[in-house]
Amino acid sequence: MDALTADYLHKVIAERLEANLVQVQDMSGGCGLAFAVIIVSPIFQGKNKLMRHRLVNNALKQEMNSIHAFTQKVFTPEEWELQKVNYEN
Amino acid sequence: MFRATLSRSSLIRPFASTVRPANVAFARFISDDTKHAIETAIASAKVVLFMKGTPESPQCGFSRATIQTLGAQGVDPAKFAAYNVLEDEELRQGIKEYSSWPTIPQLYVDNEFIGGCDIITSMNQSGELTELLEQSEALVDFEAEETEPEAPKAAENIKPAKRS
Numbered sequence: 059m060d061a062l063t064a065d066y067l068h069k070v071i072a073e074r075l076e077a078n079l080v081q082v083q084d085m086s087g088g089c090g091l092a093f094a095v096i097i098v099s100p101i102f103q104g105k106n107k108l109m110r111h112r113l114v115n116n117a118l119k120q121e122m123n124s125i126h127a128f129t130q131k132v133f134t135p136e137e138w139e140l141q142k143v144n145y146e147n
Numbered sequence: 148m149f150r151a152t153l154s155r156s157s158l159i160r161p162f163a164s165t166v167r168p169a170n171v172a173f174a175r176f177i178s179d180d181t182k183h184a185i186e187t188a189i190a191s192a193k194v195v196l197f198m199k200g201t202p203e204s205p206q207c208g209f210s211r212a213t214i215q216t217l218g219a220q221g222v223d224p225a226k227f228a229a230y231n232v233l234e235d236e237e238l239r240q241g242i243k244e245y246s247s248w249p250t251i252p253q254l255y256v257d258n259e260f261i262g263g264c265d266i267i268t269s270m271n272q273s274g275e276l277t278e279l280l281e282q283s284e285a286l287v288d289f290e291a292e293e294t295e296p297e298a299p300k301a302a303e304n305i306k307p308a309k310r311s
Contacts, residue, residue, distance in 0.1 A: 107262060107266045107269060107270070108260070108261070108262050111262065111265065111266060112247070112248075122249045122250075127209065128250065129264075129265055130265055131265065131269070
């Protein structure tokens with residue numbers, strides 16, 4: 059399998075997690091092993107952190123095998139409205 | 148800060164098994180022995196961390212960050228155990244299957260899986276981690292141990308565990 063790209067991850071996260079907003083940052087310097095992602099999706103509604111992260115982990119099961127470091131921050135659209143100010147550069 | 152506890156290589160040791168697995172198709176899943184050893188490890192302290200490296204010398208940024216968070220929270224070393232998955236390949240794979248969680252570190256409090264580094268970090272920021280550790284009475288009682296040399300460093304993050 060070729061090295062994962064941020065664009066590819068962005069695409070599959072948006073598809074598989076019905077995300078309204080996805081931000082993928084490649085932290086690996088190009089080798090495709092380390093990513094930090096922010097995911098905003100209504101499917102996280104009513105789920106605690108553990109359940110949300112499990113949703114993401116399961117949706118990206120295949121990809122996770124070839125990623126060494128993966129950081130995720132996940133929000134519902136409502137939470138994101140309140141939180142996004144903290145994530146704007 | 149923490150003692151390197153219980154990272155002995157005998158963690159996963161073969162037990163004399165009286166029952167053979169009936170179906171070899173399940174061979175890829177963790178063995179009963181491994182599962183039993185993991186359950187014993189998880190129950191060995193109130194706060195149990197499976198990590199890469201040791202608390203003194205973490206071998207991964209996520210394990211380092213998690214150890215630092217637990218230290219800043221004031222987790223009582225006497226109620227804490229860390230297991231180095233790099234010392235034991237069976238543990239490294241087994242713990243991922245056991246918890247259905249693909250990454251290390253993994254934190255357990257009172258036998259319950261809490262999460263990995265992202266979750267710990269976010270719970271630390273929101274105050275949920277302090278709440279959880281207080282409820283579990285896993286924090287150092289600083290009022291009783293004023294002589295703790297490292298206490299002042301993280302003092303502003305620490306609420307002493309309430310023990311009336």
